[in-house]
Amino acid sequence: MDTNAKLYEDLDRILITRDQIQEAIRKMGKRITEDYAGKEPVLIGILRGAVVFFADLVREIDLPLTMEFMAISSYGSSTKSSGVVRIIKDLDRDISGKDVLVVEDIVDSGLTLSHLKQVLATRKAASVSIVTLLDKPARRKVPLEVEYSCFNIPDAFVVGYGLDYDEKYRNLPDIGVLHPRIYTQED
Numbered sequence: 001m002d003t004n005a006k007l008y009e010d011l012d013r014i015l016i017t018r019d020q021i022q023e024a025i026r027k028m029g030k031r032i033t034e035d036y037a038g039k040e041p042v043l044i045g046i047l048r049g050a051v052v053f054f055a056d057l058v059r060e061i062d063l064p065l066t067m068e069f070m071a072i073s074s075y076g077s078s079t080k081s082s083g084v085v086r087i088i089k090d091l092d093r094d095i096s097g098k099d100v101l102v103v104e105d106i107v108d109s110g111l112t113l114s115h116l117k118q119v120l121a122t123r124k125a126a127s128v129s130i131v132t133l134l135d136k137p138a139r140r141k142v143p144l145e146v147e148y149s150c151f152n153i154p155d156a157f158v159v160g161y162g163l164d165y166d167e168k169y170r171n172l173p174d175i176g177v178l179h180p181r182i183y184t185q186e187d
């Protein structure tokens with residue numbers, strides 16, 4: 001998609017370009033391939049935001065991995081976290097004894113993933129690590145170890161490359177800061 005395309009008019013600025021994203025994912029894929037050598041990790045993609053990242057990441061990992069998906073409640077149409085974490089779609093297969101990599105689009109307060117890590121631990125996975133495309137460390141509300149992060153970003157609401165606002169902008173190839181005029185009508 002051309003950066004002059006209509007959807008880009010709602011951005012304040014582009015934060016991370018598609019080329020920077022692809023470069024970071026190549027490096028991340030290589031790192032995971034090395035770290036999990038000899039293993040068959042299960043990659044769990046968190047719907048829907050992580051789907052674009054997940055699809056690119058798995059193709060950079062040279063291992064006999066398997067894929068699973070989970071859906072967890074997050075922001076809805078607001079830009080503020082409710083703190084409510086709910087599993088909407090659960091795993092289809094047993095993960096006991098497996099090395100699990102949870103693939104997320106962004107870690108913000110950390111509430112979602114800290115809860116999910118606890119849930120997965122009760123299912124007796126051999127290991128559970130987090131891979132995120134974006135991390136906003138300044139926003140953390142609970143301590144959370146993030147093993148793999150492609151980019152640390154400042155405290156701004158971003159969209160694109162899978163990340164939405166009110167279910168839109170997920171198809172932007174770059175990551176941008178949404179212009180505040182788009183959401184200032186909200187309470």
Ligand code: 5GP
Nearest residue numbers: 074081107108109110111112157158163164
């Ligand atoms: P946490 O539980 O860490 O606060 O929130 C994680 C979830 O919040 C992400 O999966 C994502 O859905 C949402 N989120 C947090 N920050 C942003 C952001 O800047 N942009 C978008 N589109 N979603 C965000």
